[in-house]
Amino acid sequence: MSASSSEATLPYRLRLPGPTAVPERVLQAAARPMIAHRGPEFLARFKSILDRLQPILGRSGIPPFVFASTGIGAMESAVVNVAGPGKRVLITTNGQWGPVFRRLAEGIGAEVDEVVSPLGAPVDLDGVRKALSEKDYAAVLTVHSESSTGALNDLKALGAIVGETDALLCCDSVSGLAGAEMRADAWGVDVVVSASQKCLMCPPGLGIASVSEKAWEVISRDDRGPRGYFDYRKFRPNSEKGEPTYTAPIAMLNALDESLTMIGETGLEETLARHKRLNRMLTAGLQALGFSLFPEGAPSPTLVVMRTPGGVSAPKLIACLQDHYNCAIAGTRFEELKESLVRIGTMGWVDETDIRTDLEQIAGALVDLDSAADIGTALSAAEAARGG
Numbered sequence: 245m246s247a248s249s250s251e252a253t254l255p256y257r258l259r260l261p262g263p264t265a266v267p268e269r270v271l272q273a274a275a276r277p278m279i280a281h282r283g284p285e286f287l288a289r290f291k292s293i294l295d296r297l298q299p300i301l302g303r304s305g306i307p308p309f310v311f312a313s314t315g316i317g318a319m320e321s322a323v324v325n326v327a328g329p330g331k332r333v334l335i336t337t338n339g340q341w342g343p344v345f346r347r348l349a350e351g352i353g354a355e356v357d358e359v360v361s362p363l364g365a366p367v368d369l370d371g372v373r374k375a376l377s378e379k380d381y382a383a384v385l386t387v388h389s390e391s392s393t394g395a396l397n398d399l400k401a402l403g404a405i406v407g408e409t410d411a412l413l414c415c416d417s418v419s420g421l422a423g424a425e426m427r428a429d430a431w432g433v434d435v436v437v438s439a440s441q442k443c444l445m446c447p448p449g450l451g452i453a454s455v456s457e458k459a460w461e462v463i464s465r466d467d468r469g470p471r472g473y474f475d476y477r478k479f480r481p482n483s484e485k486g487e488p489t490y491t492a493p494i495a496m497l498n499a500l501d502e503s504l505t506m507i508g509e510t511g512l513e514e515t516l517a518r519h520k521r522l523n524r525m526l527t528a529g530l531q532a533l534g535f536s537l538f539p540e541g542a543p544s545p546t547l548v549v550m551r552t553p554g555g556v557s558a559p560k561l562i563a564c565l566q567d568h569y570n571c572a573i574a575g576t577r578f579e580e581l582k583e584s585l586v587r588i589g590t591m592g593w594v595d596e597t598d599i600r601t602d603l604e605q606i607a608g609a610l611v612d613l614d615s616a617a618d619i620g621t622a623l624s625a626a627e628a629a630r631g632g
């Protein structure tokens with residue numbers, strides 16, 4: 245095994261589809277001394293965070309709610325605020341995250357229907373249309389970037405369909421926001437939830453929720469079960485004043501403040517374009533190494549999900565990258581795809597050098613596993629895919 249001796253000297257590379265690598269500047273910001281979370285310095289920072297999230301969300305109305313939580317907590321916040329015992333919700337499932345929405349909705353006693361698509365396929369829009377024509381739903385719960393399969397769901401089309409009804413469109417954009425375009429107002433996405441540890445280049449620990457006025461009509465009603473910690477009715481007045489709800493997770497918010505500054509320096513448009521460019525490059529390079537793209541429709545720009553070249557075991561490739569190259573990529577939880585699927589993030593703090601290193605290390609690992617790999621061809625293919 246050629247690379248085993250270099251294991252100790254190679255820098256650790258976090259190349260998962262989340263959590264993602266965090267820039268030094270952001271880590272430094274998180275390490276700043278604690279200050280009063282209701283003092284003037286912190287309040288100004290908090291207000292500025294809310295303001296700068298709005299264009300990333302594509303929202304101009306109600307300011308976002310930002311709280312200590314993982315992504316699934318943010319998903320739960322959407323469910324408890326738009327649904328409740330006996331309320332009917334429609335869930336789109338084309339991977340791992342629809343079933344999480346299902347568990348959360350069933351957990352609070354909501355009535356759940358599901359429109360299921362095969363793994364790798366986009367959301368079944370006709371199925372959603374049909375379901376909405378048959379029953380009334382309080383909400384449609386969907387996923388922006390389905391990080392288990394690499395599928396990007398068409399929120400604009402879904403928003404147009406759901407917008408014809410009284411149902412609210414609620415979207416898990418944990419692995420989409422700040423990497424894949426989100427236009428909540430324009431597309432009619434009534435609730436967007438996200439988290440800090442993916443394209444936003446922060447450590448895990450912050451949840452984000454953004455709601456439309458149409459959603460607020462429903463959220464402000466008192467006709468459901470208890471909402472506890474995630475009660476949006478508590479968050480809205482605070483957010484409107486630019487104040488945190490509960491004790492602010494200060495270190496995490498300092499980190500987000502810095503990552504938003506970095507996104508501002510790059511520009512949102514270029515940030516989104518970079519995700520697409522790096523995604524194209526990694527996809528093309530891996531295709532040249534014999535991998536094949538897994539998602540069938542539009543691939544999410546925030547991660548690459550591919551089948552390994554014939555005969556190469558994905559778990560062995562992942563273990564080889566870990567053991568010989570100190571590089572962490574992901575496999576899959578789906579039993580039937582375990583041997584063949586790998587997932588690599590193009591989220592957040594990633595650049596073209598990372599993509600070339602990905603290809604070099606993966607080519608090296610293929611050779612280590614006695615498979616053929618031509619790194620020159622892979623790098624040329626990636627370069628050729630740069631411009632789109």
Ligand SMILES: *Cc1c(COP(=O)(O)O)cnc(C)c1O
Nearest residue numbers: 262314315316317341391418419
């Ligand atoms: C990563 C991810 C989550 C993560 O939830 P956690 O609670 O932070 O682990 C949720 N949804 C999607 C689509 C994701 O990609």
